[in-house]
Amino acid sequence: MPPKKRSRTEPIVRVRTGCYTCxxxxxxxxxxxxxxxxxxxxxxNCEWPAKTLPASSTRPNGSNTICDQVVQGQPVSPSTIQTPRRSSGSLSAPVGSTASPPALFSTFDVEDRFSPPTDERALLVPMGYSHATPRSSTSGSDSPTSVTIGNFMPRSLSMLPGYSPESFQLLSHYLAxxxxxxxxGSTPINPFLVQIVPLAFTSDLLLQLVLTQSAAHRAFRCRNDSDxxxxxxxxxALQLFRKGVTEFIDGKESNPLMLTVGALVMCFTETAKGDMNGTIFDHLSAANSLLTHLLSLSDAAVTKDLKDFVIEYxxxxxxxSMISIDARVSHQLLLNFDLxxxxxxxxxxxxxxxxxxxWxxxxxxxxxxxxxxxQWMMLDDQLTMPTADNIAMFASLQCQIVRWNPFPSVTPEVFLAGRVFQHAMLLYLYTSLGSFSRTEHGMHQGLINTAITExxxxxxxxxxxxxxxSGLCWPIAVVGSCLCDVEQQEQLRQRLTTMVNTFGLxxxxxTLLLLEHMWDxxxxxxxxxxxxxxxxQHQIWISFA
Structure with missing residues (x-):
């Protein structure tokens, strides 16, 4: 039997066709x-009326339904919105109830809650509810987002619950x-999107690090050092990252994935902000230790594509970054044998x-x-003659670099960039003999000049x-550090200036600041x-990543 109806002065909002229950x-x-x-x-319980009213019938006193009012742009009165009631003994929250949001949701099944009909999605705006007193009018807003349901006012939709609107803007800046x-751009798939972003939505730590990277990049692009x-x-981000590392060391966190990726994201945060304090080397040290644990996990725990990207990263x-280390006084190798x-x-x-x-x-x-x-540079800068093994290693490295070729499948831009790296590598190898005097027109200087020209x-x-x-700062720094020709220096100066204005890194x-000092x-x-x-000398501790 249909539930006993109460007399009311307000029109009852119903679907014009179908059963009473719907x-x-x-x-x-x-x-x-x-x-x-x-x-x-x-x-x-499906209940049907004895006689269905014609679809063309109008509401009493010519009033329209809520949908009609919204479509026509008319203000919607809170009193015309009714909370749904269920038959067959189901409980419902009456208008004016102070029930909590879970109590409201309990009157609907899972499908109703997350899969509304297509024609209703345009009117659904709340993801959650907060207690509020009923408003007497909707003056100042004709939008459905201003509708009050009983004592509950829908909140605006948020993709980042618990985060400020500023965080949403930062995420948008990161994505765009x-x-x-x-x-x-070497491949059509950007791993900073397809690998990092999905992980960020599973970890508060990584999401915070991504937002931090975006904020640092945006601040530098705006030339706002005090952002x-x-x-x-x-x-x-630093606080969360340190907390995560501490928990990992204490054995409270067994999965190093988020921390490893987080440490690498922090490295590129320093790249984006242009840090000159060498902070990136601290993040690299942390990533080195964490990466060993990560690579020991099975492909079921960490996909192969993600592992490959982290290894490359x-x-x-x-x-x-190794070029920033003084080979004369440091035995540090950032890339160990296993990695x-x-x-x-x-x-x-x-x-x-x-x-x-x-490359x-x-x-x-x-x-x-x-x-x-x-091995060729003594701590006190005294010369030492290379051994036979040193000479053999030099020849082997030179041969490997000279015979290297870019893969035929790459794009022309990647091909050219590979050649730039190749000749910068030759310069790096040739200048390792810098402790030995060379004549202006000697064979050694000729090799250097040829590599620079190429x-x-x-x-x-x-x-x-x-x-x-975006990946050429290292070869540009290597080549630029060897330039004495003013015209070539100006070419690199203009190039780096254009790059800064284009990419905002x-x-x-x-890199340009450091080269200006070296050219003097x-x-x-x-x-x-x-x-x-x-x-x-100039307190510019940077990485060329």
Whole structure:
């Protein structure tokens, strides 16, 4: 039997066709008798009127339904909105009830709650409810978002519950800009989007780090060193990251995935903000320890694509950061043997990445060249003659670099960038012999001059606004540190200035700042092996990632 109706002065809002149950629930009825599909699906008592009113009949006194009022742009009175009532003994929250949101939701099944009919989605705005006193009018807003249901006022929709609107803006900036400039465009799939973003929505820590990276990038693009939003997010990110590392050390957190990716995101946050304090090296040290644990996990726990990207991410950042270490006084190697072997496994599939492009093989030679140069440089700067093994290693490295070729499948821009890296690597190798005097027109200086000419030639074929430039700070720094020609220096100056204006990455501006200092130095005190000394002299501790 239908529930006893109460007399009321307000019009009852019902669906104009279908069973009484669907009308009360304001659901579309498929009009199947004796029990419609909606009532069967939701296990309700399907009740039908004795006689169905014509569809063209109007409401008493000419009033319209809520949907009609919304469509026509008319103000909606809170008193015309009714909370749904259920038959068959189901409880419902009457108008004016102080029941909590879970109590309200308990009157609907899961399908009703998350899968509203298409024609109703336009009117659904609340994701949650907060207690509020009923409003007497809706003056000042004709939008459905201003509707009050009983004592509950719908909140505005939020993609980041618990985060401020500023956080949503930062996420939008990351998706639209930051992730795009972090990747060099070597592949059509951007891992900073397809790998990092899904992880960020499963971890408060990683989401905070992504927002911090976006805030740092946005602040630098606006040339706002005192951006309070960026500083606040950066401080919070460091606190969360340190807490996570502490919990991992204490054994409270067994999965290193979020921390490892988080440490790498922090590295590129320093890249975006143009840090000059060497903070990136702290993040690299943390990532080194965490990555070993991560790579021990099965592919079921961490997908192969994500592992490959993390290996590339760390290998690239660690390799290009080694040039900032003084080989004369430090024995530090940021890329250990195990991680190097993992990276070499990627080469078997001709791996092309959005950080290392097609030149991962060249990057893996940097630790070898660094170790070779360190053996030739004494702590007190006294010369030592190279051993037979040193000479053999030098020849082997030179041969590997010279015979290297970009993969034929890459785009022309990636091909050119690979050639730039190739000749910068030759310069890095040749100048490791800088402790030995060389004549102006000697064979050694001739090799250096040839490598410079080739590198500049390939650079000039690349537009300074091409995305591939986001990964070229290292070869530009190596080549630039060897330049004595004013015209070539000006070419690099203009290129880096264009890159800064295009990509808005702080490390590009810091690279130019460092080269300006090196161009003021005597040629014998310049070169890539003296970049670390220029950093120390001018307190510009940067990475070229």
């Amino acid at each position: 009308r009360r629930r304001k659901k579309k009825c498929d009009e199947v008798r004796p029990s419609c599909g909606g009532c069967v699906r939701n296990k309700l 800009t930051t992730a795009d400039v972090m990747a060099n 309070e939003v960026a500083q606040c997010h950066y401080t919070k 760390y290998t690239y950042t660690a390799a290009v 190097e072997q993992k990276a070499r496994q990627l080469l078997q599939s001709e791996y092309v990445g959005n950080l290392c492009g097609c 991962l093989e060249l990057l893996l030679m940097i630790p070898c060249i660094f170790d070779l140069g360190r 590198a500049m030639s390939y650079l000039n074929q690349l537009s300074a606004t091409a995305r591939i430039n 702080g490390n590009m501006q810091r 130095m005597p040629l014998e005190e310049a070169g890539p092996w003296n970049i670390c000394r220029a950093m120390q």
